[in-house]
Amino acid sequence: MHKHTNRSVKPAGFSAGILFTAAVTCLSWVGPAQADEAAKQRGLEIATAVQAQDDGFGDSESAMTMTLINRAGKESIRQMRSKILEVTDAGDKSLSIFDEPADVKGTASLTHSHATEPDEQWLYLPALKRVKRISSKNKSGPFMGSEFAFEDISSQEVEKYDYTYLGDEEVDGIAVHKVEAVPTYEHSGYTRLINYIDTDRMVPVKVEYFDRKNSPLKTLSISEYEQHLGKFWRAGKMEMENLQTGKRTILTWSDYKFQTGLTDKDFNSKSLKRLR
């Protein structure tokens, strides 16, 4: 349970990959249709536009309910709150506080995210009053036993992916740009993602994830967007379906607050101890 929700929990893949790292050499799956430079350029432009429209949100707070649904339809509920501080020219800082299930109540995590360096992370265990520095290497593991991996919900910097524009389509009557994203960071559980970006609002409405064998793994549907402060779009609902196991996880957000006056000192390892 040691990573946590960042920003608006933007689906992975929206951080342009300018770097041509080792991971990109795995691009052979693209196969005969080798992506040309123009498609890459267009993909990067779209990704950058998605990211850019979120600039200047300052800080935000929100509450999240996570519903885990197994194949038999049995549900388990998790509740958490998160706080995010935008850091200009660097990765954002974020806090998550767990409220449910009750045995993890008061557990909190802190992340200082970075675009190319590994994130820094701390976990607070309330029963022991212990703050533990933890490794941020776990990208592909499940977050809180859900169908969301840590990499799906961590801060999305442009540099974390390489993009290729695949054309325009429609998803549930919404005109979208179809953009493929290949993780440039290590230890990802995916060979690639396909993002479907609403051409009007420039937000993702669907993401398809492909596993390490390039088989379809998960589909994320994002809906109930609301605009805050007349600029920032935040999703109200995300549903992740695992195509291989039939399990689903639904995230719903509420109580969004922006620019509440959070500062750096709310995001250090000491502040973890006094969160409520």
Next chain:
Amino acid sequence: MRAFVTSNRLAIASLLVSLCYTPSVFAQWDVRGNVSTEVLVFPHTASHSANQKSSVSLSSEIELYTDIGDAGSLTITPFVRVDRHDPERSYLDFREFIYTHVGDTWEARVGLGKVFFGVAESANLVDFINQTDSVEGFSTDAKRGQPMINLLLTRDWGDIDLYILPGFREQTFPSEFGRPRIPVPINTDGTRYESDDRSNAVDFAARVSTIVGDWDLGAHVFEGTTREAELQFDPTLGALVPFYSRTTQVGLDAQATLESWLLKAEVVHRSGQAFTDHIALVTGFEYSFYDIQGTGADLGIVAEYLMDDRGKDGPALLQNDALIGLRFALNDVNSSEALLGVITDLDGDGNLLSLSASRRIGNSVKATVEYTGWSTDKASSSLLALDREDNVRVELSYFF
């Protein structure tokens, strides 16, 4: 013991008063906690007078929290246990009863508090503020609330933590009716202190800590009564009695977090009149495999070395020992986890084996099963005292 009970009565009284006459500056109380039932099973008959082969107890810890004004808060955390056999294990303790005030670059706390320092898994030599509640179990993390006045100063380069600790809390021990324990009973009525002020001696501590890239670093100095009891035989009581000496301790702790590797070290130097000056050390690593074969499960491997340069003649049990541990987490809906730990005396005196597994049942209940066993094949080993005390502990906890 009696003074402690009295102070608890006072604490309960003031708790009731504050709950009943909540002034308007108090926002509402945030309440969380658990109620647990524990069964202990001993496969062997004891080599001492407590001959039960099983025991049962109930416990509850409740944390009450309220904001006081804009910058203050009050935290009250009573813990109570009722044990079927052991009166020393039937008790009430306030883990916390503390007022906190948060300023811009400082934080002040007054009351009974709980503080943790350290990075290692097998022992935390630098975790010197709170007394261990040994009666909760041999491998317990349970700590008794410590009276304190604490000032935390936040600087650009790190933190400065200053403590005045008025009043010493004794270590708890099982009574002659309790298990697991060593055969010779420990009688806390005969507790001895080096200081004439006994438990009223005031302790002082300071700690600085900082984060430099991948490194979390801390350094401390402590002037006061040692938390660790040295057991001495009292012929008139026919029992072992705890002895607490005065010490000046300086120490360092460090952790490097390097991808899958956590490198850890805690070292202290203690000097005093009543014992030989010495160095104690715990150092090692933790390596984790994440999302094994795409299953989502993690496996962590922990290896640590413990040293106390007084050696076998000294009172430290872990003086030349090694811990090998495995931590397996399924990361499933029920947070299923298993831990295996073996502490081996490198002089061949024996092993401590502990195995535990836990998972959530439904949304609010957690089940834990734990085995603890000691083994030795050396007649001179101090572990012989415990080799019939192997036990299985089953705990069901309801959280709210």
